[in-house]
Amino acid sequence: MAGETFPFTSSTLRSLRLQREWLEWEDRRRAAARQSRSQRCPLSARARLTRPRRSCRDPAVHNALFSGDLQQVQALFQDEEAANMIVEMVSNQLAWSPEQGFWVLTPKTKQTVPLTIAAARGYTDCARHLIRQGAELDARVGGRAALHEACAQARPDCVQLLLTFGAKSNVLSDEGMTPLHLCTTPESLQCAKLLLEAGATVNLAASESEVRPLHVVAARGLEQHVALYLEHGADVGLRTSQGETALNAACAGAEDPGRGRQHMAAARLLLEAGADARAAGLKRHTPLHNACANGCGGLAELLLRHGACAGVPNGAGHTPMDCALQSVQDAPNWEPEVLFLALLDYGAQPARPEMLKHCANFPRALEVLLNAYPCVPSCDGWVETVLPELWQEHNAFYSSALRMVNQPRRLQHLARLAVRAQLGSRCRQAAAQLPLPPLLRDYLLLRVEGRIQ
Template sequence: MAGQTFPFTSSSQRALRLQREWLEWEDRRAAAQRCRSLRWPSSLQARLTRPRRCCRDPAVYNALFSGDLQQVQALFQDEEAANMIVETVSNQLAWSAEQGFWVLAPKTKQTAPLTITAARGYTDCARHLILQGAELDARVGGWAALHEACAQAQPDCVRLLLTFGAKANVLSDEGATPLHLCTAPESLQCAQLLLEAGAAVNLAAEGEVTALHVAAARGLEAHVALYLQHGARVGLRTSQGETALNAACAGAEGPGSSWQHQAVARRLLEAGADPRAAGRKRHSPLHNACASGCGALAELLLRHGACARAPNGAGLTPLDCALQAVRDAPNWEPEGLFAALLDYGAQPVSPEKLKHCANFPRALEVLLNAYPCVPSCDAWVEAVLPELWQEHEAFYSSALRMVNQPRRLQHLARMAVRAQLGSRCRQAAAQLPLPSLLRDYLLLRVEGCIQ
């Protein structure tokens, strides 16, 4: 057996090398501490409280920011150098109240050599600094090296720092943990390493925001799944009363970019998230989805029990929020979202609000068919663009002809059935033995005219 060899993968070899270096570093640090306690016991406190040396040397900047290992080894040869403060000055735009315009103003930023190298993925440079005595959890400038490594998605540096004893739950000056800063899809491995090292998944930062809130708001499905596997609680609320589901729906940025947040919302709902949980302003996840114009996300919430009628603190229903979103998304087709809300029990909007979708004839048709009689309202007529009226003259003319006129018996029958089914209209229509054309008509299919 002694003559046999075992194959090691590159990751296994790297882990063994890190473990060996860590043990050697621990031995040297313990020996140094014993030596100091024997030779200089009276000066130890003075050394610990001595201010750090501040550096603005361009040679130091170039070595650290470029990852030049030879220069780093030459410049940082002791503990004092490894723990110096690196100070940078850059010009940034700032508003001048006295002059009344934006001006370039110098801004000073302080950081540490280890933080710089960890943020840029210079693992060899970071290892050298650690072996020279760089403080792993020093928060020069507000963040520790582990914060920067996670924020910049540098898993090798995260692994290195954790191997040498960096605290997985180290707090920034704002109270954020490294897990809160895993905000990019590429940072998933960083999050895994932190959790394996004991990071507290439910630890809240400023505003009672957890890592789950952050990942949900950014649409990071893989991060959300990882946190849920490690015990993340979906019911935790921020200081504003927002759950992670609220954050996911609020983070969606329009009809064409919501699929990531929809996937996150599905994960959270499957884990038991409450689709009706509203924040302090009574703004529910459905309000957020409708305000962003995310029809598929809104339908997902409705299928899981979200209330289509509930008003928020300003008295706006989800349908009101969807109408307001129309103005911000001119290329959107909102009729699907409007129909879904009405099928799940939303009440027709007040006639004066129809002007918000006057230039969306298909959406306007859906809303007009929610009334037993087309209401009289000049506001939406005046809002229609002349070129759009010409293009869809058949629809707009039919709508005008039916103002305050009796609707067909077929439409009145549809209204009666929908009123009977209430918020169960869409589910019931799928189960009733109806021809597809009749089912579509019941669910406010767009026909291009009002009769």
């Protein structure tokens, strides 16, 4: 690359403008140096001028960087100026057009630097060459530094390289995120270990949101990351700007019962580390509300065992039972009765009759809820929502429920409810300790029988 021209741009006017900016910068630098020497100021007090970066849209440069062609990178980037150029990329993205009333492809320009491209794609040799040519390790052109992108793409070799050459482990992106905040996949565990070994601050909050790295990995159910951060002193009691703890994040992130297992493992680690199962955010939404809204029965039971309150309302007045009922139809192929049983065994009140319509097409779950009443409430709110084929398949249950509406229940059922009321939130633990025959214990815990008696 020549010292006074930039061969990668196809525009002569652009080249001339860049050359003029360079010369003006050099004049200002020399003037500042002369003034500094005349005043005999120490080096730390001298004026520091920022060298203007040159921009490039040349396809040859893009191809070399994005393909990791080391020979081409070595040929194209032979000095500090080239290693720190701004690489401009134009991509088409969908954007809503109010004028046209539909989504259209809109060109969007993105800026970055060569080192960030190489680090994000795991081209360690290319990144090493750029660093040796003087690439700035912590440059945030485009909003993120190379270390951010290496962690976001789970490139531990590049993370190690950058840290070895002196990249800052706590460098902030324009969004106020550290590289540790961007370790968001199971494959990024080694990146997180390298960052922490290099001195990354595990409890550093992101700007504005005040999200900590522990919130991020808990929300994604990354059990090994959670364990690693806890080993390095992560505080389970720290909250985001919305008042959410890492446990809230873990329960909110379990968006369906299928993913609930990995989030339950993360939540268990947090609870064992002292997380408060009753901690509510600004909207008074507790971890149990989140678990129930996601239909995660196992996670809800874990929280209840650690002291979560089954009957507390959130800011909208909804109890965990309300959240569980509203989630039934959003999570097919699961067993909502497991969640309802856990809530009832830990002291939740029976569901409001008007809410029964949400689980009308889940006969086992509906049976559990109906058996929590001393008298079967009116079926008018849910009977018409049952699918005909489901009614035919479970005719014995639905017919028995209709027959028992507002009819006296058996004394055995009333005695069961009386014992459960006496035990309260200790029903499940007490039933396991009472010297009861297995059949009677199952009956006390609202065993599903396939009919209402």
